[in-house]
Amino acid sequence: MHKQISAVVAVVLLSAYLMSAQSSQSMPGMDMSGHDMSGHTMSNPPSDSSGMKSMPGMDMSGHDMSGHTMSNPPSDSSGMKDMPGMDPEASVPAMHSMEGHHMDMGPHMKMTTLREPKPADEERARKVVEAARGVAEKYKDYHTALAGGYKIFLPNVPQKMYHFTNYKYAFEAAFNFNPDHPTSLLYEKHGEDYKLVGVMYTAPKRYHEDDLDQRIPLSIARWHEHVNLCMPPAHRKNEAMGPKFGLHGSIATREECDSNGGTFHPLVFNWMVHLYPLEKTQAEIWDVNHGHDHDHAY
Secondary structure, three states: OHHHHHHHHHHHHHHHHHHHHHHOOOOOOEEOOEOOOOOOOOOOOOOOOOOOOOOOOEEOOOEOOOOOEOOEOOOOOOOHHHOOOOOHHHHHHHHHHHOOOOOOOHHHEEEOOOOOOOOOHHHHHHHHHHHHHHHHHHOOOHHHHHHOOOEEOOOOOOOOOEEEEOHHHHHHHOOOOOOOOOOEEEEEEEOOEEEEEEEEEEEOOOOOHHHHHHHOOOOOOOOEEEEEEEEOOHHHHHHOOOOOOOOOOOOOOHHHHHHOOOEEEEEOOOEEEEEOOOOOOHHHHOOOOOOOOOOOOO
8 A cells, every 4th residue: 555655655756746837836935035036015915816826834944035024915916926945846756755754764854853841841831732723623624715815725636644734924924923813734645535634733843942932842743854955957857756856755954966967956845844723632632643644545
């Protein structure tokens, strides 16, 4: 069963990779720190995801944000797909490369260290879960999510878990944390219907662990980043799932990637954390391998 799923994922990855080169669709949370975002604030966030069809957590570190404030965010996302640092080619295949695997990806995964609990941690985490549970109830019907500004990432590509992303909330997450506004909603598809199973929060890549701990205590949650991705050259795209290239490949440095003719992406997405508020126990709610270590039919 695992081999069959891996084969399907490989096919999906390749098709998504080819699509990404044509459509520049990328995952939210992409690094945008090199882009001029001046003038944008959270009172006027992107109105839709046009040109930004990407997964949450976009790295914006290469973009000039001067002039953009929380009261005047980007009016829309048009044109953002071409901003340097957004790695549209890398983000789509990376998402599929993550599916069906444990979160421990060695040199391709950076995770926060689990800390010793502090007195207020449990209560802080409980409030986040409570807010996420309210979000899950609100958007249990995926039609409500679509009407509320969430957009499906690659709806026509078979996936184990579909990310419904709200790009206004993704932008908001670059400035502050609102547990009522997750960057993405996580759904499993059953026939023509979608079942909500979790939410995803994002944070800027510039954040240190102390910053992330202020959002959700690191004694309970483990944030992660996907790093050191080497994508194969165009004539070797069918090798994007390994054994050398991709998030499960042996190449993890720019030097080795360059010597193999690949394109190196030191960071694919910003910090992100998945939360499954409908689960029963705290361990299941914050399980970093939820949805990654179980078989799913496509």
